[in-house]
Amino acid sequence: MVFKKRALKKLLKDKNEADAHPQHENPKNEVPPEDVLSTELDQNVQYIRQTFGNSSDLSFSDFELGHKKAVLVYLNGLVDKMIISHFFENISRPEFLIEHSEFLTEKVEASDFMKQFFAPANKVNEIQLYKEVVTAILAGNAVLLVDSISHALVINAKGWRDRDVSESATENVVRGPKEAFTENIQTNTALVRRKIKDPRLWLEKKEIGNITQTSVSVMYIHSIANDKIVKEVHERLDKIDIDGILESNYIEEFIQDEVYTPFPTVFNTERPDVVAAALLEGRIAIFIDGTPFVLLVPALFTHFFQAAEDYYQRWDISTLLRLLRVTAYFISLLGPSAYIAVINFHQEMLPTPLLISLAAQREGVPFPALIEALIMEVTLEILREAGLRLPKAIGQTVSIVGALVIGQAAVEAGIISAAMVIVVSITAISNFILPAYNMGIAVRILRFLFMFLAGSFGLYGIAAGIFALALHLCSLRSFGIPYMEPLAPYIASDMKDTLWRKPRWKLVTRPRLINQTNIVRENVTPKNK
Amino acid sequence: MKLKKIRLIPVIALILLLTGCWNSRELEDIGIAVAMGIDKADGQYVVTVQLVNPSSISARMGDSSRAPIVTYQEKGKTIFEAIRRLTKTAPRKTFYPHLKMLVIGEKLAREGFAKSLDLLARDPEFRSDFFVVVAKDQRADHVLNVLVPVEKIAAQNMYVKLKTSADVFAPTLALTFGDLLHDLTSPGKQPVITGIQLTGDPAEGEKMENLQQVNPKVRLKYTNIAVFNVDKLKGWLNEKESKGYNYVQNHVKSTIVTVPCFSNKKEHLSVELIDADTKLKTNSMSSQPEMSVSVKADANIAEVGCSIDLTKQDTIEKVEKLVEKDINNKIRSSIKAAQQKYKLDFLGFGEVVHRSEPKYWKRVKNNWDKEFVTIPIRSRVDVHIHKLGKRGNSYINELKE
Numbered sequence: 001m002v003f004k005k006r007a008l009k010k011l012l013k014d015k016n017e018a019d020a021h022p023q024h025e026n027p028k029n030e031v032p033p034e035d036v037l038s039t040e041l042d043q044n045v046q047y048i049r050q051t052f053g054n055s056s057d058l059s060f061s062d063f064e065l066g067h068k069k070a071v072l073v074y075l076n077g078l079v080d081k082m083i084i085s086h087f088f089e090n091i092s093r094p095e096f097l098i099e100h101s102e103f104l105t106e107k108v109e110a111s112d113f114m115k116q117f118f119a120p121a122n123k124v125n126e127i128q129l130y131k132e133v134v135t136a137i138l139a140g141n142a143v144l145l146v147d148s149i150s151h152a153l154v155i156n157a158k159g160w161r162d163r164d165v166s167e168s169a170t171e172n173v174v175r176g177p178k179e180a181f182t183e184n185i186q187t188n189t190a191l192v193r194r195k196i197k198d199p200r201l202w203l204e205k206k207e208i209g210n211i212t213q214t215s216v217s218v219m220y221i222h223s224i225a226n227d228k229i230v231k232e233v234h235e236r237l238d239k240i241d242i243d244g245i246l247e248s249n250y251i252e253e254f255i256q257d258e259v260y261t262p263f264p265t266v267f268n269t270e271r272p273d274v275v276a277a278a279l280l281e282g283r284i285a286i287f288i289d290g291t292p293f294v295l296l297v298p299a300l301f302t303h304f305f306q307a308a309e310d311y312y313q314r315w316d317i318s319t320l321l322r323l324l325r326v327t328a329y330f331i332s333l334l335g336p337s338a339y340i341a342v343i344n345f346h347q348e349m350l351p352t353p354l355l356i357s358l359a360a361q362r363e364g365v366p367f368p369a370l371i372e373a374l375i376m377e378v379t380l381e382i383l384r385e386a387g388l389r390l391p392k393a394i395g396q397t398v399s400i401v402g403a404l405v406i407g408q409a410a411v412e413a414g415i416i417s418a419a420m421v422i423v424v425s426i427t428a429i430s431n432f433i434l435p436a437y438n439m440g441i442a443v444r445i446l447r448f449l450f451m452f453l454a455g456s457f458g459l460y461g462i463a464a465g466i467f468a469l470a471l472h473l474c475s476l477r478s479f480g481i482p483y484m485e486p487l488a489p490y491i492a493s494d495m496k497d498t499l500w501r502k503p504r505w506k507l508v509t510r511p512r513l514i515n516q517t518n519i520v521r522e523n524v525t526p527k528n529k
Numbered sequence: 530m531k532l533k534k535i536r537l538i539p540v541i542a543l544i545l546l547l548t549g550c551w552n553s554r555e556l557e558d559i560g561i562a563v564a565m566g567i568d569k570a571d572g573q574y575v576v577t578v579q580l581v582n583p584s585s586i587s588a589r590m591g592d593s594s595r596a597p598i599v600t601y602q603e604k605g606k607t608i609f610e611a612i613r614r615l616t617k618t619a620p621r622k623t624f625y626p627h628l629k630m631l632v633i634g635e636k637l638a639r640e641g642f643a644k645s646l647d648l649l650a651r652d653p654e655f656r657s658d659f660f661v662v663v664a665k666d667q668r669a670d671h672v673l674n675v676l677v678p679v680e681k682i683a684a685q686n687m688y689v690k691l692k693t694s695a696d697v698f699a700p701t702l703a704l705t706f707g708d709l710l711h712d713l714t715s716p717g718k719q720p721v722i723t724g725i726q727l728t729g730d731p732a733e734g735e736k737m738e739n740l741q742q743v744n745p746k747v748r749l750k751y752t753n754i755a756v757f758n759v760d761k762l763k764g765w766l767n768e769k770e771s772k773g774y775n776y777v778q779n780h781v782k783s784t785i786v787t788v789p790c791f792s793n794k795k796e797h798l799s800v801e802l803i804d805a806d807t808k809l810k811t812n813s814m815s816s817q818p819e820m821s822v823s824v825k826a827d828a829n830i831a832e833v834g835c836s837i838d839l840t841k842q843d844t845i846e847k848v849e850k851l852v853e854k855d856i857n858n859k860i861r862s863s864i865k866a867a868q869q870k871y872k873l874d875f876l877g878f879g880e881v882v883h884r885s886e887p888k889y890w891k892r893v894k895n896n897w898d899k900e901f902v903t904i905p906i907r908s909r910v911d912v913h914i915h916k917l918g919k920r921g922n923s924y925i926n927e928l929k930e
Contacts, residue, residue: 260535344553347561348626348656352685354560355627360583362556369555454541458553 035129041069041147044133045180048073051134058137063088069147073133078140080159080384087142087155093429125154138213162187171435176312180270185289191272192219196279200224206237208251212244215289216251219275224282226514229479233284233297248293251286255297257477262442265478267299274308280521282514298478298514300485301461302498305329307435310501319500326499328430333443336373337454339420339435339463342370361417370455372416376424377448379406384428545714560621560815563598564684566669567645568634573604574645576611577670578623579684584680596737600673608648625654629688631661631706632725634669641714643760650710657707660691661763663755665724671723675734675747687749691723694751699784700771701751713760715896717879721774724752724765747796756871763871766863773863776856777822777876785831796835800828800852801916809881820878822860822908828852829916833923835929840921845914853910860908867901874901 018333038044045060052058057076061084064070074084127133131151133143140158165187168180181188189203200222207213216237220230236255245251252266253259269275270292275285278296286295296303305325310318342349343358350358383402387395407425410416427447434440448470453461476483486494491512496502509519566577578601585595601619605611615623631649633642649655664672673683680686695703701723712720727749733739734747753771754762766774777780783803790796805826812819830839830848838844867876879897883890893900 343556347554347556347559347624348654352561352563352627352629355556356581356583356586356682359556359559359561359581360586363584365557455553 006068010463035131037128037130037133037145037150037152037194039148039150041071041145044130044145045071045073047130048133048137051130052137061088061092071147071460073137074142074157075137075140078160079142079157083155083157083159084142087157127152127154133462135213142162144389165191168271170437171269171274171308173307173309173312176309177271177273179272181294183274183290183292185217185287186270188287188294189217189219192275192279192285195276197223201279204234208237208240209244209245210241210243212246214245216245217287219285219287221279221282224280224284225284226511229298229481229514230284232479233286237286240414245288245290247291248286248288248295249287252295257479258475261472261476262445263301263473263483264304264436264438264442265299265476265483267303267436268293268438269296270294271308277311277357281510296440298481300481301473301476301483302487304434305440305499306437306497311504315501315503318332322500325433325435328433329443331335332427332430332434332440333447334450334462335423335430336377336447337450337465338459339423340369340373340451341454341462344455358417361419364414365417366415368455369420370451372420373424373451373455374448375412376406376410376416376420377427377451379427380424381444485513486511541856544797554622554624557558558621559624560619561627562623563627563682564630564632564673564687565625565628566632566634566664566673567608567637567642568656568669569637569640569645570604573606574611575602575604575668575670576607576608576615577602577671577673578612578615578619580621580623581618581682586655594737594777596676598676598683600670602670604722608645609652612648616819625652626656628655628659630674631659632669633661633663633722635664635666636668638663638722638757638760638762639756640767641670641760646706646710649706655706657710658705660688660751661704661706661709661722662687662691662725662751663722665726665752665755665765667727667731671727671731671734672749674731675727675749676737677749678740678745683749687725690749691751695723695775695780697783699775699781700753700768702754702771702775702778702780715880716897717874717881717883717890718757718877719759719873719875720757721754721875722757724755726750726752756866756873756875758871758873763873766866770863770866773859773861773866774876776805776807776824776860777863778808779805780814781807781826783807786828786852786855788848788855790833790835790837791847791851792837798830798834798837798848799832800912801831802826802912803915809878811878811882811885813886818904820904820905822864822882824856824860824908826852826856826910826912828912828914830914833925836926836928837922838922838926847907849914852912852914856910856912857908860910864906864908869902869907872898872902874898878904878906 029175038047049058049060059072059074059076061072061074062069063072072084072087125136127136127143128151132154136143136152136154140160142155142157144153162184163182165179165182167178171180178391179191181191193201198221202220202222204218206216206218208216218230218233218237223519233255240251240254242254248268252264252268256265259267267278275294275296279285283296283298286297287294305322307321307325310322313321343362347355362369367375374528379402382405383398387398387402391396407421411418411421431440431443434443449467450462453465455461455522457464474484474488482489485491486498493509494513497507501507508521510521512519560580561583562578562580564579566579568575568577580599580601582595582597582599585597601615603611603614603618605614624782637645650657662783664741675683677683677686680689691701691703694701702721704720704722709720709722727734727747729747731747739745739747752765753768754766754774756766772781772784775784781802782805783801784805785801787797787799790798805824807824810821810823812821828849833839837848859866864877867874874897878901879890879894882897883894
């Protein structure tokens, strides 16, 4: 329903744009003469200069090619300097001119000439339109313009500085592959291909973003991934109409099923092994150029509790760690609210010595428990956010100030009770145990809601809140798959890898709802189905 | 439509605030009551409530110059009236779920206390798991006004003391309010309640000095069991009868039995009972009325004060016989107290009869106490000694002459 609405909005937007610039786009077969490259070199150069607004990183290298003036146009930094210098080296060799004088007299097709010249390493294309020239330059190619020839040659000279493949910064493991994706989409897809050596690993590329023209690739294993979901992913991606895509979240917000929920319904990771594992389960990866974070769909609630390392440690250890994670999740969700509820409404539930101890701590605390909890929680969130954004050196100061001033001093001054500091700290630490940061944020938001419920209605409010939350979670879908699967709908065979993980040899089947055709893991080829 | 739902959220949030946090109590606004005493004076109930003073108990901020507990007292025609009148003197609203002890003054106990307890059974703030004791020869408020060392809260002190002594010594009885209500209403058993006694001058016990002494002048001590006819105190059992009562009731978890040595009657040895299991049985009551108590107990040798050879099976058997005799004596004395001295079935044989002979019970239940005293009761004790502890024979056997 939401999707429908978004499509409607988009339609409206499209219409507005069309009204603003009438007849901007013509059918391609009727190219107006002013769009075609001129035979005058100066005119062409002038046009490009104007289009780029005299940008200083646009280089025009003038040289003579057999007494004809020629210009090589490229963007500094986007091209490989080695390729450019190699080009000039070759071209200035005397034998080159004799050999290829035919081209210069227009007897030989320009493209053939260059293809011979640069083949096979660098791709060479022939183009005729100004628009194409601009696109080619922007993509990092060098464009060769020669006087009196109305064709331009695109020389693939792409070569900019990329970050090296390095260790993952956000998803660390003790045991397991350390490499993480980079900002380069080709490096990223290659990292996955290296793990899955099978031609059925399909990669479909598209460009999204009217201005940024960002490459987005959809990767899945054909015959494992559900075709319907693949189709759905493509449909949703094609509907995106935006000026730029700079990070995967741009895409995530467009393609998620439900907007009004704190829970993420699209998974993101920067680990190639996680992507490979997801592909093998039949899920679909979306690579976006310019970010190391790759999207995985469909993403279910339980996926956010699975750390990569769960599969690299023995199953019993992983199971215990997962149960710990689920426990921590509940602590992080309900810690302060349960404390408020018990302190304000259900004092009879506490053992007498604990009650007396808490009562002693509360003596002289000026705020009601709810306000006290809110003060501490908000302070903690501020500290956390401050520590995250600051330079590392200052970040340490923040943590010291936070720990000493807020924690110790507030208790000693009698503004906050020590028990509240303990509750808030445990809650915060429990929150960090979740492997997925975005799921952690969801809990952070809901925690405040539960605190208000507890402050108003006690445990009754918390229970009501949990019911509402359960209903909400069960109503969510990720690309049509129920979010709480396999808990609700309950699918016994999929429980093997949710709250606990069975031994590797017991994980024979793939998740049922995500892929319905190719279920057995040990036999990738479908058996006459 | 979805957006409208989203707009509802702030509205709902505001509604939450309108509830005024129904029934919410901040911890610092409640006075935690840990013990309650009930007396009667001038036809009115006198209720004494012992509250905790949290700030002087807390480990961190503990202020030892202030008393850890404080008591408040008010009169009223009903308990509830007295409790509500307490708000005039007590700084906070009293909070009862953590009540540990209910102390009934002996005077009220002798007059009959049952009609005073309805509030405690009715009000959801009162649990039924606190212990009930009778202040022997005392007013209840005297017992509650004593400061005790070690466990700072007097009620907690009394609570743990009663539990421990009932568990490992067994002449006392850890009777909860719920059990008491059952005994009061069950036709087959008369209630009994443990007594608590104050040693020393009650006025001294209120002072902090009582806490600062190695050997406090004023102490609280559990005595034996009081026998009731429904809710009226009829008399006190001695230690032997009290223990006998607990054996019959199968309340004994662990206790000690001291018997004279067979080698020398002046010297003694003690065994520790680690487990005792009692069964009450009745014969066919209409034809040949007879009831029986049989106890099976496991014991360890705990202390030997005489020279005997424990390595011999024969000796062990002799000790077992002596222990059996001792336990049997206690049981007999409690039965005697029930049938002859008080003529009240506080041992609960009526309940056994009720279960096994319902038809007969229907006939006699309104007159059970009279019927009970005429019925012969047999008793049998079977003790089995298992372990000797760290040694076999005592070093006493090898003492130099």
